[in-house]
Amino acid sequence: MLCSRRGRPSAISLLALLLLPLLAACSSPESVNVYSARQEALIKPLLDRFTAETGIAVNLVTGDGDALLARLRNEGLNSPADLLLTSDAGNLYRAQQADLLQPVSSPALEAAVPVNLRSEEGYWYGLSLRARVLVYAPDRVDEAELSDYAALADPSWRQRICVRSSGNIYNQSMVAGMLASQGAEATQAWLQGFVANFARQPQGGDRDQIKAVASGQCDIALVNSYYLGGMLNSGDAEERAAAEQVRLFWPNQAGRGVHVNISGAGITRSASHSDEARQLIEFMLREDSQQWYAEANNEYPVRPGIAPSALLQSWGEFKADPLNVSELGRLNAQAVMAMDQSNWK
Amino acid sequence: MEIATRALTAVRTHPLQARLWRVLLLLSAAIIAVPVLVIVASLLGPYSSAWQHLIDTVLVDYVTSSLLLMLGVGSGTLVLGVSAAWLTAMCDFPGRRFFSWALLLPMAIPAYIIAYTYTGMLDYAGPVQTLLRNSFGWGFGDYWFPQIRSLGGAICMLSLVLYPYVYLLVRVAFLEQSTAVLEASRNLGKTPWQTLFLVALPMARPAIAAGVSLALMETLADYGTVAYFGVSAFTTGIFRTWYGLGELQTAAQLAAFLLLFVFTLFVLERRSRARLRFHKNSARSHPARIHLRGWRAAASFSVALGILTAGFLLPAAQLGAWAAEHYSDALDRAFLQLIGNSFLLAATASVCCLLLALLLGYGRRLYPGRAETAATRIAGMGYAVPGTVIAVGVLIPFAWIDNSIDGWLREQFGISSGLLLSGTLAALVFAYVVRFLAVSLQSVEAGLARIRPGIDESARSLGHTPLGVLRRIHLPMLRGSLLTALLLVFVDVLKELPTTLILRPFNFNTLAVRAHELASDERLAEAALPALAIVLIGLLPVILMNRSMPREQT
Numbered sequence: 031m032l033c034s035r036r037g038r039p040s041a042i043s044l045l046a047l048l049l050l051p052l053l054a055a056c057s058s059p060e061s062v063n064v065y066s067a068r069q070e071a072l073i074k075p076l077l078d079r080f081t082a083e084t085g086i087a088v089n090l091v092t093g094d095g096d097a098l099l100a101r102l103r104n105e106g107l108n109s110p111a112d113l114l115l116t117s118d119a120g121n122l123y124r125a126q127q128a129d130l131l132q133p134v135s136s137p138a139l140e141a142a143v144p145v146n147l148r149s150e151e152g153y154w155y156g157l158s159l160r161a162r163v164l165v166y167a168p169d170r171v172d173e174a175e176l177s178d179y180a181a182l183a184d185p186s187w188r189q190r191i192c193v194r195s196s197g198n199i200y201n202q203s204m205v206a207g208m209l210a211s212q213g214a215e216a217t218q219a220w221l222q223g224f225v226a227n228f229a230r231q232p233q234g235g236d237r238d239q240i241k242a243v244a245s246g247q248c249d250i251a252l253v254n255s256y257y258l259g260g261m262l263n264s265g266d267a268e269e270r271a272a273a274e275q276v277r278l279f280w281p282n283q284a285g286r287g288v289h290v291n292i293s294g295a296g297i298t299r300s301a302s303h304s305d306e307a308r309q310l311i312e313f314m315l316r317e318d319s320q321q322w323y324a325e326a327n328n329e330y331p332v333r334p335g336i337a338p339s340a341l342l343q344s345w346g347e348f349k350a351d352p353l354n355v356s357e358l359g360r361l362n363a364q365a366v367m368a369m370d371q372s373n374w375k
Numbered sequence: 376m377e378i379a380t381r382a383l384t385a386v387r388t389h390p391l392q393a394r395l396w397r398v399l400l401l402l403s404a405a406i407i408a409v410p411v412l413v414i415v416a417s418l419l420g421p422y423s424s425a426w427q428h429l430i431d432t433v434l435v436d437y438v439t440s441s442l443l444l445m446l447g448v449g450s451g452t453l454v455l456g457v458s459a460a461w462l463t464a465m466c467d468f469p470g471r472r473f474f475s476w477a478l479l480l481p482m483a484i485p486a487y488i489i490a491y492t493y494t495g496m497l498d499y500a501g502p503v504q505t506l507l508r509n510s511f512g513w514g515f516g517d518y519w520f521p522q523i524r525s526l527g528g529a530i531c532m533l534s535l536v537l538y539p540y541v542y543l544l545v546r547v548a549f550l551e552q553s554t555a556v557l558e559a560s561r562n563l564g565k566t567p568w569q570t571l572f573l574v575a576l577p578m579a580r581p582a583i584a585a586g587v588s589l590a591l592m593e594t595l596a597d598y599g600t601v602a603y604f605g606v607s608a609f610t611t612g613i614f615r616t617w618y619g620l621g622e623l624q625t626a627a628q629l630a631a632f633l634l635l636f637v638f639t640l641f642v643l644e645r646r647s648r649a650r651l652r653f654h655k656n657s658a659r660s661h662p663a664r665i666h667l668r669g670w671r672a673a674a675s676f677s678v679a680l681g682i683l684t685a686g687f688l689l690p691a692a693q694l695g696a697w698a699a700e701h702y703s704d705a706l707d708r709a710f711l712q713l714i715g716n717s718f719l720l721a722a723t724a725s726v727c728c729l730l731l732a733l734l735l736g737y738g739r740r741l742y743p744g745r746a747e748t749a750a751t752r753i754a755g756m757g758y759a760v761p762g763t764v765i766a767v768g769v770l771i772p773f774a775w776i777d778n779s780i781d782g783w784l785r786e787q788f789g790i791s792s793g794l795l796l797s798g799t800l801a802a803l804v805f806a807y808v809v810r811f812l813a814v815s816l817q818s819v820e821a822g823l824a825r826i827r828p829g830i831d832e833s834a835r836s837l838g839h840t841p842l843g844v845l846r847r848i849h850l851p852m853l854r855g856s857l858l859t860a861l862l863l864v865f866v867d868v869l870k871e872l873p874t875t876l877i878l879r880p881f882n883f884n885t886l887a888v889r890a891h892e893l894a895s896d897e898r899l900a901e902a903a904l905p906a907l908a909i910v911l912i913g914l915l916p917v918i919l920m921n922r923s924m925p926r927e928q929t
Contacts (some may be wrong), residue, residue: 069892092892096618097877100767104774108781110881124621129500195605197615209641211650233524233605235492237897245500246515257897265899266702272500303756363425366619370432375607 031259054338061087064117065102067095068293073115074326080313086306095121112301113310115157115280118199120206122154123359131296134308142315142333146204147292156355157314158323159330161348162204162289164279165258166250167243168369176250178282179208179289183223191224192239192248195232196369202256204289205369206361210353213287214218214368232375237261244272259328259341271291280348287349291358292332312341392840393741401729404750410768410809411756415495417627425616438610439485443526444533444601444608445591451534452590455682456541457583461571462679465550467664468672474679475546476921480861481686482539483871483913486560487599488906490532490900492690494603497523513796524604533594540593540814541586543863544821548582549575551825557568567665582823584644585817589863592813595633598873599825609633610761623767626903630764637759642687646750663778670913685923691910699902701911706904714908716867717885720800722911724807725815725864731808732815732860736823737845740831751816758813762873768804773797803878810874822850822856862916869909886912 066073070092077088091098098317102109102125114131116122125131129237135152147156164176175186182191193201197214208217229248239251240258261273280288295314297307313319320331337343460466463475481489497503497520504520507513552575560570576583601608608630617626669677684869735751757765762797777794784792796802834844852859872887879888886905893902 069896071892072730091879092888093876094618094763094873097763097766097873101622101770101877103765105794105797106778107773108774108778108791110794110798127637147534186430195602197611199618200871202619210862218448231525231605234603238494240500240502241498241500245505249498260896260898264898266697346905363620363765366615367428367432370428375605 035125038349043099045298055363060085060306060357061089062112062303062310063089063110064091064113064115065098065111065298066090066092067098067117067121068092068115070290072322074321075326076314077310077321080310083222083313084309085219087307088310096124097157099128099130099255102300103128104299107300109298110302111298112303112307113295113342114154114298115293115295117160117290118203118358119156119294119355120359120362121365122276122294123356125296126356127359130299131297132239132301134297134304134311136308136312138312139308139315142312142320144316144332144334146352147332148294149296149356150354154294155311155315156292156294156332157311158293158320158327159332159350160200160291160293161255161280161330162200162252162291163255165240165253165276165282166241166279167246170249173279176279176281179204180220182193182227182250182252183220185223185227187227187250187373189229191227192229192242192251194235194239196366199238200291201252201369201374202362202365203291203358204252205352205365206358207289209279209361209364209368211351211355214364217366218372221368221374223371225374231308238261240276241269241272244275255342255345256328262341263328278345280346282351283349286296286353287351290350290355292355293329314322379420387852396734396738396833396841397742397747398740400735400747401750404747404754405407405733407731407754407784407809407812408750408759408847409772409875410806411634411753411760413768413771414627414760414764416625416816418631420624420628422628423622423625424470425620428620429612429616429625429629433607436607437609439504440526440601440607441595441609444530444594444606447527447530448533448537448594449587449591451530452538452541453583453587455534455538455577456586456590457545457688458678459538459542459682460549461575462675464546465567465571465575465664466667468667468675470676470679476682476889476917477687478679479539479862479917480538480683480691480910482909483535483866483870483917484687484690485599485887485890485906485909486593486597487603487894488530488694488902488909489536489686489690490603491691491894491902493528493694494523495899496689497521499582511926512574514725519525526604526606529604529606529608531601532599532600533590533812537590538587538682538686539592540863541583543859544582544589545579547826547859548579548821551822551855552578554633563589572634580648582821584648585821588641588644589758589814589817592637595637595759597822598759598761598763611909613761613764618701627767630760634759635757636840638756641752691907694903694907694910698907701901702904710908711884713884713889713905714912716883717887717909718912720804720807720875721868723866724804724811724868725861726817727804727808728812728864729819729857729860731812733818733845733857735776735812736819737841737849739820740823740828741841755813755816757809758811760810761872762810763877764775765810766806767875769802769809770797773802773805792841798878798880800880800883803875803880806874806878807864807868807871810871811864814867817865818860819853822853822859826852833843849926861921865916870915 054181060164070090074090077090081087095118098114099121102111102114114125131153133152139155143155148154164243166176196202199301205217205221208220236257239253240261243251255278258273258278260271264270282288295311297304301307315333317333317336318331320336324331328339328342330342385574459478465479493503507518556574556578557570560574565573595609598614601611613626613629616622616629689909731852735754739747739751773796774794777797780795781792784790828846831844834848870887872891874886875888876891886909890902890905890909
């Protein structure tokens with residue numbers, strides 16, 4: 031029966047069970063608690079290696095960057111989180127603005143991360159580089175036709191470009207980067223021309239854009255390079271076949287360099303294990319970790335002088351935009367408004 | 376008048392228990408309503424300049440898309456759900472028994488997952504169109520093919536996975552409908568079709584309204600499908616404002632307007648049937664089914680099979696094909712843990728929701744006062760809000776309570792309690808209750824509405840307590856509705872993603888989280904295994920319920 035006395039003990043034990051994970055997370059003496067917007071599969075093996083080496087346990091919650099940020103903000107100084115990991119610079123910038131991070135500096139960190147890929151005061155550090163590149167169908171596009179992002183507004187590309195929705199952070203960051211280097215007017219003008227060249231309404235993810243190029247729906251697409259890498263390494267034969275039909279092109283090589291964003295980490299202001307958290311960042315920036323971390327997702331290491339995987343080497347070297355990535359965070363809202371105005375869905 | 380007497384009888388016969396019931400109702404409804412009220416309270420706050428930007432550019436688009444989406448999904452779920460219910464409850468044709476439970480299966484597929492599977496099949500680059508192009512030598516633009524990633528596509532996807540809400544509730548309503556009325560209609564010379572439209576459907580209106588409103592609320596809260604299809608629905612706007620513009624306050628205000636809109640819609644619907652009564656007289660009796668033969672039987676069979684194929688067999692087959700390629704790397708001990716976690720959460724939350732739904736639903740029957748009604752309605756609004764937004768509504772009060780307790784303890788005793796509730800499974804289960812109470816409440820209330828109040832009065836005048844009436848009379852009569860409530864919430868929690876994602880404790884994952892992580896990285900094939908596991912676990916209660924549904928005459 032629903033209300034019998036027999037139900038009570040089990041209700042209490044259930045409650046105890048429900049509260050148990052929290053106690054487990056707090057009671058471990060040597061531990062570090064991580065809120066991560068980078069997904070578990072791309073980080074857990076590295077965290078396990080850290081635990082094996084140092085004896086420091088790592089507790090992990092993954093989720094959307096902005097949602098984790100909201101959680102961190104509301105939990106305030108009592109938040110159990112020690113480290114915030116994000117998959118874009120914008121959320122690190124926002125966390126810093128909301129006073130949720132604390133600065134940390136160590137020679138190891140500063141030596142490992144180029145100055146434009148970390149916050150000046152040491153609030154956060156980049157861990158890997160993600161580049162927004164062009165893919166094209168070699169049978170319909172001559173490589174000589176391709177140059178920089180700006181050229182994509184040219185009417186010769188009418189009905190030939192595929193790109194995903196402007197709701198996506200990669201597109202927002204790219205436009206923010208343009209705002210930083212070219213200013214509002216030029217960016218708005220570029221957006222008008224660019225949007226007019228879409229072959230279809232923005233839809234799907236980056237892999238879908240690559241498939242659309244492969245199947246002939248459009249001639250070029252803007253994607254993050256690691257999606258192409260993921261497809262080429264995919265267990266799915268169709269994905270591999272589609273990816274093999276397209277070529278990668280590094281835009282902006284004659285100019286500022288290709289647009290890059292980072293995944294990165296910062297220590298929270300509430301951290302009660304800030305020393306362990308710093309050790310973890312240092313560990314992730316170590317040469318062997320950098321190699322693994324970047325290769326796990328076909329990204330590029332932030333640490334200079336580390337050879338990328340064979341696949342990434344086959345795409346050649348590239349020049350990256352030297353803009354400080356915190357600018358991407360600062361200009362994100364303005365970028366979204368500009369995209370709204372140009373009717374990029 | 377009738378209402379007043381009833382309340383009076385309750386108070387006179389059992390003043391203490393009756394009063395306690397009322398206090399409990401108001402108290403629990405108030406607690407559950409907190410997250411929704413937190414969101415609505417954002418309307419009081421400052422309005423940023425982002426509003427002007429939204430109004431100037433995209434707001435009209437968001438509103439129009441969402442209205443069209445509602446219209447489409449509303450009609451889609453209505454047609455699919457009612458026809459499935461009518462065929463399996465009132466007719467007899469080969470395979471009816473099988474279909475009566477199999478038609479529930481699409482419910483177990485998360486909407487964004489079915490969207491991925493259909494895109495995989497029907498997209499330009501997918502096997503169907505590629506086959507067409509290769510067979511006929513066509514190229515891009517040479518032929519017309521429906522665009523799957525579109526508003527129409529989103530309507531189809533959502534209708535296919537949401538019609539079971541209508542089906543379940545309406546089917547129970549049909550099964551519990553009075554024999555006498557339906558037979559009278561038939562004896563008076565009405566055809567089965569006329570009986571359906573003139574008698575059975577109007578009598579099932581509370582159930583239909585309940586089912587369709589659940590489907591619409593879930594539609595409005597959906598983000599995964601519309602985002603993937605590039606449809607600028609209202610939820611897209613909420614998240615774009617939050618994530619893109621960094622305006623959580625404005626996003627909460629948008630969500631609050633969505634809530635007010637849904638609330639108004641439901642109030643209007645309820646008011647329009649406020650004077651109607653939908654009770655039945657007896658607990659168990661079912662009219663003889665209409666035996667279909669020949670082409671009619673074949674047609675019914677095809678309709679049922681068609682719905683099942685589109686809503687379940689095809690997407691499940693696609694998931695199975697993907698999972699077959701990848702099961703070896705994903706199937707390990709951690710995967711069993713995921714299953715255990717998902718099951719534990721779904722079971723706990725569905726029982727909590729059911730108990731609360733009984734408390735509120737029956738309490739409102741005892742006291743149909745304005746305060747009780749309003750409290751119950753507001754407590755049930757969480758379903759129309761996107762999960763991430765409701766999660767923030769839960770975060771804010773929980774963190775506030777935790778931090779206040781901690782601050783007080785530090786001040787008084789110099790000790791720190793840290794966060795007591797935030798980041799626990801208890802907080803997560805609470806969030807599920809906030810989000811899914813509407814589901815169990817709709818089901819329980821639709822069931823209660825079919826029980827004549829006279830029964831309560833007779834039992835009470837014979838000296839039963841309100842609790843006694845509930846236990847001895849209502850619960851047995853409500854069996855189908857209660858099981859429905861349990862099942863719906865169970866499956867909903869199983870596939871719930873955004874709330875789980877933001878509120879869960881450290882090192883705690885569910886099947887839906889795993890499926891989402893892989894799918895959000897566009898590794899659909901690898902996401903198929905956890906998605907398939909969600910579907911399979913969702914099958915368990917469906918089968919269980921099938922065995923204990925109200926006995927049907929054959």
